[in-house]
Structures are given as C-alpha cells and as structure tokens.
Amino acid sequence: MKKKVLLMGKNGSGKTSMRSIIFANYVARDTRRLGATIDVEHSHVRFLGNLFLNLWDCGGQEAFMENYFASQRDNIFKNVEVLIYVFDVESRELEKDMHYYQSCLEAILQNSPEAKVFCLIHKMDLIQEDQRDSLFAMREDELKRCSLPLQCRCFRTSIWDETLYKAWSAIVYQLIPNVRQLEMNVKAFADIIEADEVLLFEKATFLVISHCERKPHKDVHRFEKVSNIIKQFKLSCSKLAAQFQRMEVRNSKFAAFIEYFTSNTFIMVVMSDTTIPPAATWLNIKNARRCQK
C-alpha cells in the first residue's frame, strides 16, 4: 500500500532536514551540510510491513514552485494523502509564504480534496522561549482561517528538540490503515498486565504509532521525548556496530521496559506496581509478541 506525502514550503524552510532526521537517521547538526533540493526528490520509505510512504520533497525555490502550480500541477497534486507545508518561523516574506500556501491548497482542493493538511511552524528554536506560545497561537489562527474550506492541523517544530517527533507521529498516524485495531490490541494488553501505559513505536523512525494510557500522567510531551531519546541512543549504538534490542529503566516509582516487538515495531511498557517482578513483565511482552505472529 503506497501513500503519497507532499512536503512543501519555501526554500530553506527545513523540509529536507526533517525528512533526513526522521527517515534517514541524520542528527540535527548534519543537516547544515544539506544542499538545496532541485525540483522534486522522491523517497520510498517502508513503514510498518506493507505500508510504503512515498515522500515527495519539493524544492522550494521560486522557479520550482511556479512550475508545480503550472506545468507539473497534475503530476504533483494528484493522489495526495497528506500535504505537509513547512513555514520558516523567521521568514521575512510571510506574505509570499501565504500566497504559495494558498496556491498549494487550491491545487489540492482540485486534485486531492480528501488529503489531510498539516502546517509546521518550523525553526521554533530561533524564537525566544517566552514568545513561542503566543507566536504559534497567532500563526495557527491565521493558517486555519485561510485554509478554509480545508481543515489544517498546525504544529510547532524544531529539529533541535522533540517537537519534530510529535508532529510526525501525528502525521503518520493518519496514514496507518488499521490503526483502530492496533489501538484496541494495545489497550487490551495494557489492561491484562495492569500497565500504567503501553506504547508502540515504529522500528526505524521511533515515531509513536499507538498508545494506551491507563494512569494519567502530567507530562503531555513524554511520548515525543522518549522517541527522541531512544532514537539518539539507537544511533549511538549503531556507531559502535551494536544493535539496540531492549532496555529497562527504573526508579523508586516506576519501571519502563522497551523491547523490539514485531518486525516493524518496538514496545514500551510502563509499570508503577513495584511488587510485580521485572521478569514477569518481560515474559508478558514475550507472550504478547508470540500472539502477534
């Protein structure tokens, strides 16, 4: 099953950087070496078994943009499942950015009216921390208004922190075909073993694809933080030619168990019942894995 994902936005807004970090194991500092994308760069990413993401990274220089809306219109905008539009938060040409975004929406409305639209207000690290919330709220409001009749979801992102994982987890979540079933299975497993929380991560990207929370947690950003930390750890392991397979983290209040689960996923189980021996949880994960086969 192939799903076409369009990645668009002005040149230098950070499209290739985020694609390389999420799908090609780059670390943030490596992206400084990336050159401008010429025309469209296609990549096919295997994501969860038989789901393939067909990523179209569209170079954002003006000459290319004009071409997408004219001679390449059908080719670019047909059969799109998801449009991701990246805005450089520090752009000095906001009006031009909005003009291109609206041209993009027009073309999507004509050619792929069912496509889901995501706007990423990117490079948020360049904005002072105390101004980020208000600036994002203002941009989000404006984008939602000018996207009508299409609905768009907005995220603030930066390659220098975990926000990138939050946005991309939400994006791929839209593309997974049997996501409800997956969610029900995760919930059933969490209930049986009385876990506080169970998460499933896609193996290569470490994006969260499903989760069940049985005990409320204060930190709403914990998923993307875990994605970011484990991905970095996994990359460090691969530098030493070691393969990351499992990890157990514990303190006096809880224990987290992370292990490869199926050929495409890792699982994380969080338990706060310290009377349950860790070996029992590892065994439960092993048994659940057997049921998946």
Ligand code: GTP
């Ligand atoms: P075109 O291919 O020309 O359309 O550009 P692009 O949108 O693919 O931009 P690219 O990913 O090449 O990034 C341009 C520059 O922005 C690089 O030097 C990146 O390191 C930098 N960059 C990307 N994301 C971020 C971010 O979140 N914060 C900061 N500060 N810089 C970023």
